Amino acid sequence: LVMSRLSPIIYAHRGASFELPENTLEAFQLALDLGADAIETDAHMTRDGAVVLSHDPTGERAAGVKRAIADATLAEIRAWDVGALFVPRRPGIFRAGQRFKMPTLDAALDAFPDAMFNVDAKQTSPDMIPALLRTIRRARAEDRVRIASFSTKNLVRTRRLGYPGETGLSANEIARIMFVPRAALRWLRVSGHAAQVPRRAYGIVFASQAAIDRLHALGLRVDFWTIDEPAEAARLFAMGADGVMTDDPRTLCRERAAVT
Numbered sequence: 001l002v003m004s005r006l007s008p009i010i011y012a013h014r015g016a017s018f019e020l021p022e023n024t025l026e027a028f029q030l031a032l033d034l035g036a037d038a039i040e041t042d043a044h045m046t047r048d049g050a051v052v053l054s055h056d057p058t059g060e061r062a063a064g065v066k067r068a069i070a071d072a073t074l075a076e077i078r079a080w081d082v083g084a085l086f087v088p089r090r091p092g093i094f095r096a097g098q099r100f101k102m103p104t105l106d107a108a109l110d111a112f113p114d115a116m117f118n119v120d121a122k123q124t125s126p127d128m129i130p131a132l133l134r135t136i137r138r139a140r141a142e143d144r145v146r147i148a149s150f151s152t153k154n155l156v157r158t159r160r161l162g163y164p165g166e167t168g169l170s171a172n173e174i175a176r177i178m179f180v181p182r183a184a185l186r187w188l189r190v191s192g193h194a195a196q197v198p199r200r201a202y203g204i205v206f207a208s209q210a211a212i213d214r215l216h217a218l219g220l221r222v223d224f225w226t227i228d229e230p231a232e233a234a235r236l237f238a239m240g241a242d243g244v245m246t247d248d249p250r251t252l253c254r255e256r257a258a259v260t
Contacts, residue, residue, distance in 0.1 A: 016034060029112075080102060089247070182214070197223070212241060234255075
C-alpha cells in the first residue's frame with residue numbers, strides 16, 4: 001500500500017470531531033463507520049515516553065486540566081476525561097456524562113489495523129520522534145502511517161532516522177516550493193510525499209489550479225484542511241486535490257456517496 005497513490009480521499013480530522021470528542025478512539029470509529037478513508041490525528045509524548053493522541057500540548061481545552069502532557073505520566077493522563085468540556089456541533093451521538101480517554105497511538109493502531117493514519121507530530125521538545133517511530137514499528141504500520149508536522153526539525157529527524165513510511169512537508173518546506181521560480185522547480189529536491197495545506201496561508205492561495213499543479217509537478221499529493229462544506233470539497237477535487245481533511249465526515253461522505 002502506497003498512501004500517496006490513494007486519491008481523492010476524505011480524512012477525518014481528529015476523527016468525527018463534529019459529533020464526538022476529538023482524537024478519541026470513539027471519534028475514530030465513528031469516522032470510519034461513516035466512510036472516511038483515513039484518520040488525521042495529532043501526537044505528543046508523556047514524561048514516561050508514551051505517544052498519546054492530542055492536538056493541544058496540555059489537557060486544558062479538552063479535560064479542564066492545565067497540566068502539560070510532556071510533564072505528565074501516561075497513568076495521569078489516562079485519568080483525564082477528554083470529553084469533559086466537549087460541546088457537539090451536531091447533537092445525537094454524544095451523551096453527557098460519558099467519559100472519554102486520551103488514547104495512545106499504540107491503542108489506535110491496534111484498534112484499527114486496516115486504517116490509514118496521518119499523524120501530526122506536534123511536540124518538538126523533548127524529542128518525541130524516536131518514540132513515535134518505535135510505536136509505529138511495533139505495530140508494523142509503516143505502510144499506513146504518514147508522519148506530518150509543522151516542525152521542519154521533526155520531519156528532518158524522522159527522515160534521518162530512516163523512517164520507511166511517508167512524510168508530509170513542513171510549512172517552511174512548502175513555502176520554499178511556492179516561492180521558487182517555476183523554471184527552477186525541475187532542480188528542486190523534495191524529501192516528503194504530501195503537501196497538506198489550508199486554502200490560503202503565507203499570502204499564497206493554495207486552493208488554486210496553479211498552486212495544485214505546482215505541487216503535483218514535484219510528485220507531491222495535495223491535501224487540504226479543514227474542509228467541512230461539500231461544495232468546497234467538490235471544487236478542490238475538481239482541481240485535482242488528492243484529499244480533504246474534515247471535522248464532518250458524515251456530511252462529506254454522504255455527499256460523495258450521492259454523486260458516485
